[in-house]
Amino acid sequence: MATSPSNDWEWAERWNQLFDILSVEPRREIINSLLDEPQERRLSLPEAAESPNQSMDSETLAIHLRHHHLPKLAEAGYVRWDRERFCVQRGPNFAEPAFIVGNVFESLDEIPESLVDNCKIIQKSSNDDEN
Secondary structure, three states: OOOEEEEEEHHHHHHHHHHHHHOHHHHHHHHHHHHOOOOOOOOOOHHHHHOOOOOHHHHHHHHHHHHHHHHHHHHOEEEEEEEOOOEEEOHHHHOHHHHHHHHHHHOOOHHHHHOOOOOOOHHHHHHHHHH
């Protein structure tokens, strides 16, 4: 069955959106924080987005989350964002970013050293797997 050009574009755009969203660490951290949580569990922000690699204080991170990161994640359907309680949970399309982030952590021993150097998240995960 042949696909129409618009379907090809939608498919490509979905992948582009996924990689754009995962290109920024606070958004990756939110996805990573939700990976092992049940669908209905809500995680508090900004804690769920904090990373040992970033040097941003919690108040500044919260501002960035509210005005930039959370709207992108919610629009893609990756998370549901409760603005009043300032918490997040898995969205209807969570499986898309979870697939990418989860596979990275399942393949830690295959990640090129150049991507591991100075990445505290990957180094911590590698050490956790060894223990």
